[in-house]
Amino acid sequence: xxxxxxxxxxxxxxxxxxxxxxxxxxxxxxxxxxxxxxxxxxxxxxxxxxxxxxxxxxxxxxxxxxxxxxxxxxxxxxxxxxxxxxxxxxxxxxxxxxxxxxxxxxxxxxxxxxxxxxxxxxxxxxxxxxxxxxxxxxxxxxxxxxxxxxxxxxxxxxxxxxxxxxxxxxxxxxxxxxxxx
Amino acid sequence: xxxxxxxxxxxxxxxxxxxxxxxxxxxxxxxxxxxxxxxxxxxxxxxxxxxxxxxxxxxxxxxxxxxxxxxxxxxxxxxxxxxxxxxxxxxxxxxxxxxxxxxxxxxxxxxxxxxxxxxxxxxxxxxxxxxxxxxxxxxxxxxxx
Numbered sequence: 001x002x003x004x005x006x007x008x009x010x011x012x013x014x015x016x017x018x019x020x021x022x023x024x025x026x027x028x029x030x031x032x033x034x035x036x037x038x039x040x041x042x043x044x045x046x047x048x049x050x051x052x053x054x055x056x057x058x059x060x061x062x063x064x065x066x067x068x069x070x071x072x073x074x075x076x077x078x079x080x081x082x083x084x085x086x087x088x089x090x091x092x093x094x095x096x097x098x099x100x101x102x103x104x105x106x107x108x109x110x111x112x113x114x115x116x117x118x119x120x121x122x123x124x125x126x127x128x129x130x131x132x133x134x135x136x137x138x139x140x141x142x143x144x145x146x147x148x149x150x151x152x153x154x155x156x157x158x159x160x161x162x163x164x165x166x167x168x169x170x171x172x173x174x175x176x177x178x179x180x181x
Numbered sequence: 182x183x184x185x186x187x188x189x190x191x192x193x194x195x196x197x198x199x200x201x202x203x204x205x206x207x208x209x210x211x212x213x214x215x216x217x218x219x220x221x222x223x224x225x226x227x228x229x230x231x232x233x234x235x236x237x238x239x240x241x242x243x244x245x246x247x248x249x250x251x252x253x254x255x256x257x258x259x260x261x262x263x264x265x266x267x268x269x270x271x272x273x274x275x276x277x278x279x280x281x282x283x284x285x286x287x288x289x290x291x292x293x294x295x296x297x298x299x300x301x302x303x304x305x306x307x308x309x310x311x312x313x314x315x316x317x318x319x320x321x322x323x324x325x326x
Contacts, residue, residue, distance in 0.1 A: 134301040138294055147289040154281055157305035161312035162322050172309035175236035176302040
């Protein structure tokens with residue numbers, strides 16, 4: 001299997017793990033967000049952000065110098081994004097997914113043996129996040145939700161641009177940033 | 182239940198938003214075009230950003246149903262500082278910032294589901310242009326959030 005596929009599968013696995021933490025075998029809640037409110041999609045984004053927070057911590061362990069500083073900063077931005085999305089879920093009467101212990105995500109991440117490995121992983125991670133928020137723009141039903149998705153999509157695109165720069169590439173290589181390379 | 186009039190008004194508002202974005206993208210296109218001509222931007226970066234703006238203008242013109250794209254139309258560059266590469270980067274950064282903020286506003290109220298993701302992908306490119314310009318200025322790369 002190609003390394004890229006492994007990294008992407010790792011991200012999917014980590015997000016699925018986070019999603020599993022929001023229900024498990026518990027009985028369904030008696031009341032909650034109505035169907036079509038956007039709560040389901042928002043919750044899946046929160047779950048992805050939890051995985052991203054753990055991933056950026058792992059990436060930061062491998063990067064050095066300026067790269068490590070940006071990794072810390074981007075991780076903090078993902079924490080803020082997760083909180084903002086979780087607040088929207090709560091506004092709808094839902095319970096956002098909780099994060100799992102970092103070790104549970106880390107065992108699903110690819111082995112990061114060099115800065116190049118870490119930046120490849122970071123690129124796949126940020127592309128997936130950009131894609132998630134752009135999909136949110138199309139699928140979320142409420143203007144406030146779409147506004148938040150637009151804000152964060154732009155911020156994720158910046159994070160992705162920083163990863164490009166750290167890898168020695170142009171910050172903005174493509175005219176349309178879709179999250180699919 | 183929304184009436185036909187509601188749909189017409191939403192469509193009109195959507196077209197106004199797209200028109201506003203098209204004007205901003207044309208201004209950016211003109212800015213990079215003139216900056217390249219006056220050596221106010223490093224040529225490789227200037228050509229890259231110019232090519233992106235051309236694509237954005239083309240996409241918006243098609244979205245507005247204006248038939249054949251007119252990407253050669255250049256708007257005035259009044260107020261943009263071409264005195265040096267640094268001065269231009271500062272001016273262009275401000276223009277890109279305004280454009281991204283406008284995309285954000287338009288996307289929040291826009292109702293054409295088929296255009297939301299494409300517009301979002303242009304907005305995301307604008308955010309990356311900001312990073313490229315901060316890099317030129319030697320500034321910290323992250324700002325938004």
